[in-house]
Amino acid sequence: MWTYEKKLQYPVKVSTCNPTLAKYLMEQYGGADGELAAALRYMNQRYTIPGKVIGLLNDIATEEFAHLEMIATMIYKLTKDATPQQLRDAGLAEHYVSHDSALFYNNAAGVPFTAAYIQAKGDPIADLYEDIAAEEKARATYQWIIDMSDDPDLNDSLRFLREREVVHSQRFREAVEILKDERDQKKVF
């Protein structure tokens, strides 16, 4: 099970109401390489991954849910005071007519989340390589959002999240090596 703590993993400060930036951030909320996809991917793969790397998938998945909460907080804070006109100017009219100011698992283009974004192949190496690729794609997406953003407070939080993708990718690469070592040892008999 999980237990909740009433805090974000890292502070999220927003300089000003900015629904355009919120729209970009939806890519990391309900997008193919976003935090929801990451959390669900690892949480689901952990059941069948070899024992030596279950802990890593479990713990990274848990951290991804904390990142999902940070992204949600960003979107919420950037849009909570926006008028319908401001949302329309930001290209969020279609979002507004369906959801008002509620958050939804869409990507930046308004496409709803689908489980088809993630994989579970059952082959540990295939799954871990997918996980490494997912982290690299998420890292790149954070960089593109930072490039588009003019909010210095928000960029601080986004840079934190970008660096976490780098660490996760590194850990997954180590997990691949652990499994390769284990496989090679088994051949000696």
Add this chain to the structure above:
Amino acid sequence: MTKPLPKEYYKQLEEIQTADFVVMELMLYLDTHPTDQQAIGQYNQFSQYSKQLKRAFESQFGPLQQGSLNPSQTDWAWSESPWPWQV
């Protein structure tokens, strides 16, 4: 939130976030380096430190964790203190 939170709330919360970051980072590291004794020592040290910080925070600003003691006999503090996206 209607009533503004004191500076001390943010200061202490940030100290907790910092300590918990160290714990999380060491946890992931130990998941792939499970025999690193120095890292295990640091993990225990910061895990202990985080618990201390949380106890001090909760005594002033209300429960931070599910399962923490409710400070009052009459009011349910969990739903009174602000949520992370409200601060």
